[in-house]
Amino acid sequence: MNIANLSKARLHWREDGNPSGKPVVFANSLGTDLRLWDKIIPLLPQSLRLIRFDKRGHGLSSCPPAPYSMDDLICDAEDLMDHLGLTGVVFIGLSIGGLIGQGLATKRPDLIKALVLSNTAAKMGDAAMWQQRIGMVQDGALSEMAGPILERWFSPPFHRTDELEAWRNMLTRVPQEGYWGCCAAIADTDLTSNLPDITQPTLGIAGALDGASSPELVRATIDRLPNAHFETIAGVGHLPCVEAPQTYADLLIPFFEEINHV
Numbered sequence: 001m002n003i004a005n006l007s008k009a010r011l012h013w014r015e016d017g018n019p020s021g022k023p024v025v026f027a028n029s030l031g032t033d034l035r036l037w038d039k040i041i042p043l044l045p046q047s048l049r050l051i052r053f054d055k056r057g058h059g060l061s062s063c064p065p066a067p068y069s070m071d072d073l074i075c076d077a078e079d080l081m082d083h084l085g086l087t088g089v090v091f092i093g094l095s096i097g098g099l100i101g102q103g104l105a106t107k108r109p110d111l112i113k114a115l116v117l118s119n120t121a122a123k124m125g126d127a128a129m130w131q132q133r134i135g136m137v138q139d140g141a142l143s144e145m146a147g148p149i150l151e152r153w154f155s156p157p158f159h160r161t162d163e164l165e166a167w168r169n170m171l172t173r174v175p176q177e178g179y180w181g182c183c184a185a186i187a188d189t190d191l192t193s194n195l196p197d198i199t200q201p202t203l204g205i206a207g208a209l210d211g212a213s214s215p216e217l218v219r220a221t222i223d224r225l226p227n228a229h230f231e232t233i234a235g236v237g238h239l240p241c242v243e244a245p246q247t248y249a250d251l252l253i254p255f256f257e258e259i260n261h262v
């Protein structure tokens, strides 16, 4: 098991592919850990160095006292990449992971060569909605909230699969403090004014049935980036890497080729 003891947190991370290959770093969504990418990793070129991590308060990483700021989450990812000696990274961030990616792209352009912004936006939801969610989680209601959250994560057909229960388990076992700490970071974040400065090549991905970040919302962010293009995956919700892994990989691989990252 790999644990990096960083300046503000201890992060659990995992590496697949070729340790000497070009680096790709994956960042997960709220309520998920690095297993979010389990189906994607084997579909990608194994010549790449494929690194994923549990953000603070999730998975096997430490759970510092909440609330967290987006700067904390960006700093954790930056520290991890520096700890691993990475440069020229393709950073793939889903949802809150995409907010981290947007922040890193302008803070550390030396580190981030290109971005995949999946099911994310420069601003996600409004502060009142997040404050309500924080209150409910602090009252111990994460299990009760799981139904509506899973409806945003997955399409109706996926809800009839045996896998759904496993994702419910992942979500409801997130430490309360880790979950609401990340909600607080999202509530306070609006990166809209940074978008024109994200000059790295970017692939935007949306899920046609995403109830958390609609294709219109994702597109509104991607359209403001100087060097980006946008794709929508049909029939999937907020976590297309889980519901349609082959389609997702079929978007990533040509993007890697286009930016000479294979």
Ligand SMILES: O=C(O)CC1=CCC(=O)O1
Residues within 6 Å of the ligand: 028, 029, 030, 031, 094, 095, 096, 097, 124, 149, 152, 186, 212, 238
């Ligand atoms: O839990 C949700 O509603 C989906 C989500 C919002 C931000 C994130 O990372 O996931």
